[in-house]
Each structure stands twice: as structure tokens, then as C-alpha cells.
Amino acid sequence: MSPGIPFQVDSRSPTPIYDQIVTLVTFAVAAGRLARGEALPSVRQLAVSLRVNPNTVARAYRELERDGIVETRQGSGTFVAGGDRRLSAAGRRKALAPSVDRLCAEASALGISPDDLADLVREAAGKLSSGDRA
Amino acid sequence: MSPGIPFQVDSRSPTPIYDQIVTLVTFAVAAGRLARGEALPSVRQLAVSLRVNPNTVARAYRELERDGIVETRQGSGTFVAGGDRRLSAAGRRKALAPSVDRLCAEASALGISPDDLADLVREAAGKLSSGDRA
Amino acid sequence: MSPGIPFQVDSRSPTPIYDQIVTLVTFAVAAGRLARGEALPSVRQLAVSLRVNPNTVARAYRELERDGIVETRQGSGTFVAGGDRRLSAAGRRKALAPSVDRLCAEASALGISPDDLADLVREAAGKLSSGDRA
Amino acid sequence: MSPGIPFQVDSRSPTPIYDQIVTLVTFAVAAGRLARGEALPSVRQLAVSLRVNPNTVARAYRELERDGIVETRQGSGTFVAGGDRRLSAAGRRKALAPSVDRLCAEASALGISPDDLADLVREAAGKLSSGDRA
DNA sequence: GTGGTCTAGACCACC
DNA sequence: GTGGTCTAGACCACG
Numbered sequence: 001m002s003p004g005i006p007f008q009v010d011s012r013s014p015t016p017i018y019d020q021i022v023t024l025v026t027f028a029v030a031a032g033r034l035a036r037g038e039a040l041p042s043v044r045q046l047a048v049s050l051r052v053n054p055n056t057v058a059r060a061y062r063e064l065e066r067d068g069i070v071e072t073r074q075g076s077g078t079f080v081a082g083g084d085r086r087l088s089a090a091g092r093r094k095a096l097a098p099s100v101d102r103l104c105a106e107a108s109a110l111g112i113s114p115d116d117l118a119d120l121v122r123e124a125a126g127k128l129s130s131g132d133r134a
Numbered sequence: 135m136s137p138g139i140p141f142q143v144d145s146r147s148p149t150p151i152y153d154q155i156v157t158l159v160t161f162a163v164a165a166g167r168l169a170r171g172e173a174l175p176s177v178r179q180l181a182v183s184l185r186v187n188p189n190t191v192a193r194a195y196r197e198l199e200r201d202g203i204v205e206t207r208q209g210s211g212t213f214v215a216g217g218d219r220r221l222s223a224a225g226r227r228k229a230l231a232p233s234v235d236r237l238c239a240e241a242s243a244l245g246i247s248p249d250d251l252a253d254l255v256r257e258a259a260g261k262l263s264s265g266d267r268a
Numbered sequence: 269m270s271p272g273i274p275f276q277v278d279s280r281s282p283t284p285i286y287d288q289i290v291t292l293v294t295f296a297v298a299a300g301r302l303a304r305g306e307a308l309p310s311v312r313q314l315a316v317s318l319r320v321n322p323n324t325v326a327r328a329y330r331e332l333e334r335d336g337i338v339e340t341r342q343g344s345g346t347f348v349a350g351g352d353r354r355l356s357a358a359g360r361r362k363a364l365a366p367s368v369d370r371l372c373a374e375a376s377a378l379g380i381s382p383d384d385l386a387d388l389v390r391e392a393a394g395k396l397s398s399g400d401r402a
Numbered sequence: 403m404s405p406g407i408p409f410q411v412d413s414r415s416p417t418p419i420y421d422q423i424v425t426l427v428t429f430a431v432a433a434g435r436l437a438r439g440e441a442l443p444s445v446r447q448l449a450v451s452l453r454v455n456p457n458t459v460a461r462a463y464r465e466l467e468r469d470g471i472v473e474t475r476q477g478s479g480t481f482v483a484g485g486d487r488r489l490s491a492a493g494r495r496k497a498l499a500p501s502v503d504r505l506c507a508e509a510s511a512l513g514i515s516p517d518d519l520a521d522l523v524r525e526a527a528g529k530l531s532s533g534d535r536a
Numbered sequence: 537g538t539g540g541t542c543t544a545g546a547c548c549a550c551c
Numbered sequence: 552g553t554g555g556t557c558t559a560g561a562c563c564a565c566g
Contacts, residue, residue, distance in 0.1 A: 107259060368526045
């Protein structure tokens with residue numbers, strides 16, 4: 001997972017941290033950036049790297065397992081599960097829609113035009129994808 | 135306020151509803167879309183329109199009052215407060231930054247490119263601003 | 269907190285209950301009777317002890333947090349915040365002045381002399397401080 | 403009434419203004435400072451003198467009438483009612499007890515000793531009774 | 537166990 | 552009509 005997902009988490013967000021982790025992993029699998037059978041970082045590793053309580057990571061992994069996204073093999077670690085969870089380009093756009101809508105509502109309230117907002121987003125996303133972090 | 139804010143709220147969002155209302159009103163004032171002295175919808179009205187409990191709206195208004203964004207006059211209603219709370223264009227962009235970052239992280243995990251994301255956003259924002267409703 | 273505040277609340281008072289709680293805690297901190305870092309009773313505990321709805325206590329704690337008087341740690345409890353909020357003797361007398369004035373106005377209307385009033389007050393306060401209870 | 407009651411009202415108090423007026427008049431009658439048959443100031447007069455909405459004074463008079471404390475005679479004014487509502491010294495002290503208790507609780511939370519509190523009160527009451535106001 | 541949010545509905549104060 | 556407080560009780564997140 002290290003060389004893939006810009007894995008960062010916002011502890012001040014109202015979205016629970018474990019939920020942010022679930023979303024990011026789910027999305028990474030949907031995008032094929034985490035391949036079938038690939039190992040996820042250990043609970044402790046990821047907890048350290050995200051500066052988060054290990055319980056929180058453990059809970060995220062538990063939910064991912066419940067969703068069939070990952071599998072835990074006792075004593076060996078957590079791995080991306082077997083079934084194909086990749087989404088088409090359209091499916092991935094659809095998965096992102098609620099977040100997009102929420103941002104647009106805020107931008108609209110702030111009086112930021114669609115074009116200006118698109119520019120802001122392109123710029124921020126560009127910065128992210130150059131300087132990734134696991 | 136009628137012709138101002140595209141006032142909609144997502145009850146499934148992890149962000150508390152009262153917080154969404156606070157954000158939207160704060161942003162609308164920052165953008166100058168709610169003018170000084172202008173009346174906000176009554177607690178009950180807005181509750182009906184958002185399909186939310188009046189207490190939830192009341193809490194949002196209470197917090198907005200503590201923040202000095204609005205003033206309430208007993209028996210008369212809630213109004214945008216006196217001091218100028220408008221923000222410059224740069225200030226408004228900055229206010230939006232955390233939400234933009236969050237979206238970009240999700241898009242990155244989904245493997246959506248900055249350009250594609252920007253297009254998605256422009257499109258969604260465009261739709262919103264054409265068909266408004268308070 | 270157990271051996272600290274004579275914590276009682278008057279539900280018939282026009283002063284909202286949550287406000288009475290805020291005042292009492294704020295005063296106790298100002299007096300140094302609640303020390304920095306000390307735990308407050310849990311919301312549910314205090315609610316039972318005051319025979320009040322938990323929501324009412326929660327609201328008081330929320331306001332105290334916004335005022336920087338206490339800090340809440342999720343899943344752990346509510347604690348007196350770090351900054352020093354203690355007041356000098358003069359400051360504490362000043363904080364009490366409005367309540368004193370109000371009582372004096374009532375006593376005056378009742379035709380009770382300043383000396384008699386002082387005696388009444390000394391006596392009532394003495395009883396309170398002997399038989400405390402949180 | 404002019405030369406009797408230190409008639410002042412605190413608009414920031416959570417106690418409704420009309421209620422403060424009711425209390426003060428009731429107490430003045432209990433003390434014998436307003437005699438049977440004596441005229442109260444007109445609604446408008448008192449409203450001006452207290453800088454308060456006439457409706458508020460009118461409501462106070464209405465409640466006083468309901469309580470049998472005063473009588474309204476159409477076209478002539480409001481007067482202290484017939485029955486003897488004066489209280490003994492003990493009765494007057496008892497009427498004041500709730501207010502005394504409330505103050506003592508606050509003082510206790512502030513860590514002010516009964517003796518110090520009594521001094522504060524004597525001083526404030528003394529000032530009040532020298533410089534009265536209608 | 538902790539605090540946090542939300543709903544439903546009652547009652548009060550003010551204009 | 553307006554906002555404000557309170558209760559009762561459900562459900563969630565976090566440790």
C-alpha cells in the first residue's frame with residue numbers, strides 16, 4: 001500500500017477516523033490500486049504512520065472484512081480479498097458523487113463559481129498526486 | 135433569504151446537521167449573499183423546509199449567535215448581525231480548503247485524475263447553481 | 269468534584285438550569301475549588317444527582333467547553349481545562365455583584381434593613397457550608 | 403409609590419421584567435410600604451420611568467390584579483387592593499428565602515465565606531437604601 | 537463506560 | 552406569530 005494511496009486522515013473531521021480509513025481503502029481497491037491478495041500494512045504500522053490509536057485502525061479493518069473487502073489471516077496479516085471489487089470509471093465517479101455534491105453546496109454558499117471551484121480542485125488534487133504519502 | 139442559499143442538508147452525512155446549517159449560513163454571510171440585517175427563515179419554517187426537527191435548527195441558530203454571525207430578537211426573529219463578516223475572494227477560497235482537500239484524497243484513492251475530478255466538480259456545481267431552491 | 273461544590277439547582281428559578289450549572293462550575297473554577305485537570309462528574313451522573321435530564325447537563329458542559337472552562341475527551345469524560353481561570357478575591361466579589369444587587373432590591377422592597385438582611389444571609393450561608401453535598 | 407421602592411429592573415436578568423415588577427410590588431405591599439388604596443403609577447408613567455415597553459408593565463399589573471394585590475378601576479387607575487396583604491417580619495424573611503438561598507449557593511461556589519458575603523450584602527443594601535429611586 | 541446528535545412534543549416568554 | 556428551555560428516549564462513536 002505504501003506506494004499508492006495518499007493516506008492521510010483528518011482527526012478534526014466529523015467523519016470518524018475509522019470511517020475515513022474504510023473509505024480510502026475501499027476506494028483504492030475499487031480503483032485497482034490495491035490488488036487482489038496484496039497485503040495491507042499491519043494494524044500497528046498503520047496506526048503509527050497515521051498517528052492514530054491502534055484500536056481505530058483495527059476497527060477499520062474489521063469493517064473492511066465485514067464488507068468483504070479484505071481478509072484477515074491469523075498470524076500473517078490482512079490482505080485484499082479475492083472477489084473483484086474494481087469499478088468501472090463510471091462506477092468510481094458515482095462513488096464519489098456524494099462528496100462532490102457536498103463540496104459544491106459549500107462552494108455555492110460561499111459564492112464561488114463552478115469554474116473557480118473546478119480550478120481550486122484541480123490545483124489541490126495535482127499537489128496531492130505529486131507528493132504522495134502512505 | 136428565499137432567493138439566496140441553496141439550502142439543503144444531508145442527514146446521512148457524518149457532519150452533524152446543525153453544523154451543516156452553521157456552515158452554510160456562515161458561508162452565505164461571508165459571500166455577501168445574506169446581507170446585514172436580513173431575516174433568516176424562522177426556526178420552524180426552516181425545520182419544515184429541511185425536514186428536520188426544530189430543535190436542530192434552533193441549535194444551529196444558537197451557535198451562529200454565539201459566533202456573532204446572527205442576532206435574535208425575541209418574538210421577532212433571527213437576523214444577520216451587524217458587523218461585516220464578508221470575506222475576500224481569497225478568504226473564501228481558504229475557508230473551503232479543508233473540504234477540497236478531503237475530496238481530493240478520496241478522488242486520489244479512487245484513481246481519478248485531477249483533470250477528471252475538476253470536470254466532475256464543475257459539472258455538479260453547474261447543475262446546482264442553475265436549479266437553486268431555499 | 270465530590271468534596272467541592274454544593275451542587276444544587278432550582279428548577280423553579282427563571283434562570284435556566286443549564287445556566288445555573290454553568291455559573292456554579294465557572295465559579296468553582298474561579299475559586300480554585302475545581303483544580304486544573306480535575307474530572308467533573310459524568311453527564312449522566314450529574315443528571316441523576318441533580319434530578320435533571322442528561323441533555324440539560326450536556327448542554328451546560330457544551331457551553332463550558334466553548335467558554336474554555338472545561339475540556340471533554342471522547343469516551344473518557346469532562347475535565348477542568350488547562351488555562352488558569354482562577355480569580356482574585358476582588359474578582360470573585362465582582363462576579364457576585366449582580367446577584368447581590370438583585371437580592372438587595374428585593375429586601376428593600378420588603379422593608380428588610382441592611383443589617384437584618386446581612387444576618388439572614390450569614391445564617392443561610394453558614395448552614396449551606398456545614399452540610400454540603402455534591 | 404415614588405417615595406418608597408427602589409424600583410429598578412434588570413433587563414439582562416433571566417427573570418422576566420414583568421415578573422420582577424410583580425415581585426417588587428408584592429413585596430412592597432407585604433412590607434406595608436404601599437398602603438391599602440394607594441395609587442400605583444400609571445402604566446405609561448412606570449414604563450417611561452423603567453425604560454420598558456408599556457405592554458410589559460401592563461402585564462405585570464394584570465398579574466397583580468389576578469393575585470388580588472391590586473385593583474384596576476376603569477378610567478381612574480390602579481390601586482392597592484383592599485385585603486390586608488402585609489406580612490409579619492418572619493413572613494417577610496420567609497418570602498425572601500429562595501433568593502437568599504440562591505445567592506448563598508453562588509457565593510459558596512465562589513469560595514466566599516458567610517461572613518464576607520454578609521459584609522458584601524450589608525454594604526450593597528446600605529448604598530441602595532440611601533440613594534433610592536422610583 | 538464516556539460524550540454527541542437527533543427526534544418528538546410540552547410549556548413559557550415576548551411581540 | 553417568534554425564539555427558548557426542558558424532558559424522554561433512541562442511536563452512534565469512542566475507549
